[in-house]
Amino acid sequence: MSIEEFVERASEFYDYPLTLTNLIKWGVDTFPEQEIVYAPPDAPKLRLTFTQVWDRVRRLATALEQLGVKPGDPKRLGTRVGALEWNSHRYLELYYAVPGLGAVLHTVNVRYSPEDIAYTINHAGDEILFVKDEFLPLLQAIIPKLKTVKKVVLMTDKPEPPQVKLPGVEVYNYEDLIRSSSPYDFKDFDERTVATLFYTSGTTGPPKGVFFTHRQLVLHAMAIAISTSAPPYELSVRDVVMPLVPMYHVHAWGGPHAMFLAGQKYVFTGRMDWGYILKTISEEKVTYVYGVPVILYLLLTHPDSPKYDLRGLKYGNGGSAMPEGLYKLARSRGIIVINGYGLSETAPVIAQALFKASTLNWPEDKKENYLMKGLRQIPLTFIRVVDEYGKDVPKDGKTIGEIVVRSPWLTPAYFKDPEKTRELWRGGWLHTGDVAVWDSDGHIWIMDRLKDVIKSGGEWIVSTKLEDIISTHPAVGEVAVIGVPHPKWGERPVAVVVPKPGQRVTEDDIKNYLMKFVEKGEIPKWWVPDKVIISEKELPKTSTAKADKKILRELYKNVLSA
Amino acid sequence: MSIEEFVERASEFYDYPLTLTNLIKWGVDTFPEQEIVYAPPDAPKLRLTFTQVWDRVRRLATALEQLGVKPGDPKRLGTRVGALEWNSHRYLELYYAVPGLGAVLHTVNVRYSPEDIAYTINHAGDEILFVKDEFLPLLQAIIPKLKTVKKVVLMTDKPEPPQVKLPGVEVYNYEDLIRSSSPYDFKDFDERTVATLFYTSGTTGPPKGVFFTHRQLVLHAMAIAISTSAPPYELSVRDVVMPLVPMYHVHAWGGPHAMFLAGQKYVFTGRMDWGYILKTISEEKVTYVYGVPVILYLLLTHPDSPKYDLRGLKYGNGGSAMPEGLYKLARSRGIIVINGYGLSETAPVIAQALFKASTLNWPEDKKENYLMKGLRQIPLTFIRVVDEYGKDVPKDGKTIGEIVVRSPWLTPAYFKDPEKTRELWRGGWLHTGDVAVWDSDGHIWIMDRLKDVIKSGGEWIVSTKLEDIISTHPAVGEVAVIGVPHPKWGERPVAVVVPKPGQRVTEDDIKNYLMKFVEKGEIPKWWVPDKVIISEKELPKTSTAKADKKILRELYKNVLSA
Structure with a gap:
């Protein structure tokens, strides 16, 4: 032979x-003896x-x-x-x-x-x-x-x-x-x-x-079993895990599959009732929960919340960026928040705020900022930040580009939609539609959705950065910044602001407030919105409870050209 | 479409x-910035x-x-x-x-x-x-x-x-x-x-x-990245690893591949010089080394050894069973010894002394015994203990059978040897040639090599168990127990004992010593060897420094029939 x-x-x-x-x-x-708990x-x-x-x-x-x-x-x-x-x-x-x-x-x-x-x-x-x-x-x-x-x-x-x-x-x-x-x-x-x-x-x-x-799905489970046992997660057989994302949403982020590899006890919560979930976290000695930021917000602002000692609980964040105020609220309760990132198209996890030997010794405030906003690619996943021609942008922590990814667990296609599939996979890399910067350490910092970034005179303005700043104004309840067609610059930013109940705020208040951040060098002057619309109505929301910028863009498409 | x-x-x-x-x-x-050190x-x-x-x-x-x-x-x-x-x-x-x-x-x-x-x-x-x-x-x-x-x-x-x-x-x-x-x-x-x-x-x-x-090799690396980040290993980016198995031997047990997944610093030692290795462990702040038991012995008995503080160092054992005396010596120096198991045919790792939620709270002495001798299958690997017909033996911690394995990283074949391949893979499971017991917790306890087990009157006698006991006799330097053809029982055990330099011991001394363990219920009476040969010469050794029982069996094949 x-x-x-x-x-x-x-x-x-x-x-x-x-x-x-x-x-x-x-x-x-x-x-065989490990248990799962169903606690509706x-x-x-x-x-x-x-x-x-x-x-x-x-x-x-x-x-x-x-x-x-x-x-x-x-x-x-x-x-x-x-x-x-x-x-x-x-x-x-x-x-x-x-x-x-x-x-x-x-x-x-x-x-x-x-x-x-x-x-x-x-x-x-x-x-x-x-x-x-x-x-x-x-x-x-x-x-x-x-x-x-x-x-x-x-x-x-x-x-x-x-x-x-x-x-x-x-x-x-x-x-x-x-x-x-x-x-x-x-x-x-x-x-x-x-x-x-x-x-x-x-x-x-x-x-x-x-x-x-x-x-x-098996390779994704293996990769997150590796990454969630690494710092800062350090999950093990000691941990009790409660997914606070629905199981219909990207297999609860793959957690239940990783459960069988890691041998952890899992708690499934039925229809989510925040008071009952707090009680169950306490009763079942849950040590790790994960979900989108609003879930953390609902847990921490629930009337029963002060009754429970949440110190040491870890919160795996994903789905959208962790707002700084919420992060600080969670920290004040002793919760360890850890950032993560992925899309439905990516099974979903592709990046988490994981440490390396070289970053474990960062000063505390740098570490905190990283846990809140930073990301590192998880095993076998390659993340790049590229310009519109697919070329890597400089790893300078400043230059914005789109996140593209290659990994063993990316959706092969949009089902029965070859055209959208070609768009998703152009150049052989999956295009996430998220914009970010990366730095010389290889860390990724997400800025915005590509469709929400405002392109003004060929340069990008990050809507979430402006929203972050405006949201810290004491009278502001809700804010969304959108790109609106402009005859000269192509697009210019417009802010839509909903004051807190019983509060008043004017367009000039917001613009003056932003100018302070221009003076501090936090944003360039040309990022300041051309117009601030004060709205008495709540912002329209998507099915995932984010401000629906598509509706806002349609609603205000003529405010700069009229 | x-x-x-x-x-x-x-x-x-x-x-x-x-x-x-x-x-x-x-x-x-x-x-990109993580380093490897070559320290010959x-x-x-x-x-x-x-x-x-x-x-x-x-x-x-x-x-x-x-x-x-x-x-x-x-x-x-x-x-x-x-x-x-x-x-x-x-x-x-x-x-x-x-x-x-x-x-x-x-x-x-x-x-x-x-x-x-x-x-x-x-x-x-x-x-x-x-x-x-x-x-x-x-x-x-x-x-x-x-x-x-x-x-x-x-x-x-x-x-x-x-x-x-x-x-x-x-x-x-x-x-x-x-x-x-x-x-x-x-x-x-x-x-x-x-x-x-x-x-x-x-x-x-x-x-x-x-x-x-x-x-x-990639799946093996992923599996050991999962298992070695779990208790009791708990390795992470904080660790510095030094393989003390040669890289020609089953890819240094896959460690260097796992290094790239785990982001650990690795130290490669060139030709192994125990004094220089001790110095390098100290200089490079090595936290995890792994190898066969004799390597640990050579490190701990080196003249320079007492100069170094080895507390907290982890030692991943494999290749053969950890002798109890060596385990205790290592513990007395503050080293954490963790058992592992595999063969060249299995790439090699298939089991380690990993904890589960249900075993983390075992009493200390039970945990120590497990770390020294116990095993649990690593992710995706299935280990069974079977009788000669391929049927599971009872999970009672007593009944001996052969370890068979199924895993994504087992050698497809012996190269250009279809006959030995069929023997290796009979019944669709890889046959390890090792005998073990398993218990109701699913843990595996290795007893012996199948070829070294002694079959007496249809029952198995575990040679390593007898060697363990005889080796604790104060005058015994080396010992091997072999099966020798016997006209009535098929095979009966014979012990070959080399006294420590300057010491004397007789056949009756050894038999009397063994009878104490029979009285304590540690071994059945019929396990006591029919003959104890006192040899003045060192035992013949294999290329991996184990007693060569093949030679001993040939040498003493007639001692019971003559």
């Missing part, structure tokens, strides 16, 4: 696909060991196969199965049972409008929907629009499943399916099979689908 | 092979940053290509390039330059006999050899036997390269090649391309070749 033939022949023995099934199997085999605000707490979860996953898979779920392969998607659910052990079971069959779990964003929910279910081609009972009214409203759904499986925390009929679909109950099914024997298959699909809102047009393979 | 076509088309954008090149690139991009005993210390190492790797790759190195692919090996070298920055450069071209690095075991070295070079088909100057006499002795070597590249720590002529081969100098070459632009290729090849000694026959792909 030639060497060549032999190397080839050997492969049948040793190959090991990076599937979610092998991941959970390993976690269960290694930490309106039903009794449930504790399950990894072994029990695995048994339920296996039974659920048998039921899914009997419901007609079919596997895919790297070139063909398996059956799409949608889920409308809050964070729960059941969602975790779906995370493994559906992809374990080679099928695709569509994690439906339940915060979307009913129209968008129906759009995404149709676009995904979901054949089966798993629906928590509280979403039944929603489902009943949209069901006439659903084109591919044949079966619905109801989930409930109540002792008795709801009795419901839905036109044109068969209805099942989750716990009945699990009770009546025997454990499935999962088989290995190609790790490049698609495991999950979900939708992300763009600035224009309908939601866009992103999807990930088993291999991608 | 159909969904199916689209998923397929997308792949050209997002794919990211798990190659050693992407691994080092990421490390250099993330920790007989030349000045050298410090290089990751950036400098990368520049040298790229130049070396250009030179290798010009020397005719050709890439392989998953079905065909690239050019084999051998290396005879101690631990050094140059070895590290070869780790990336050769596989980065799609070629295969053969890490030659320089401790083998000249005959075996020539055998392995011929068997691998090495076309180029990288040779440290001190191995020139060896090379000159074997060169007439080498069938495939066309070129030799000399490496030296001296300011001037040696001037040497070798019959029939072209000779180059390492630093000249690097100086005269421009940096190579590495390309992505299939991660299942073989990267390394090396040989491991069996109990019978010539050394056997094992080999690993890029994918396997």
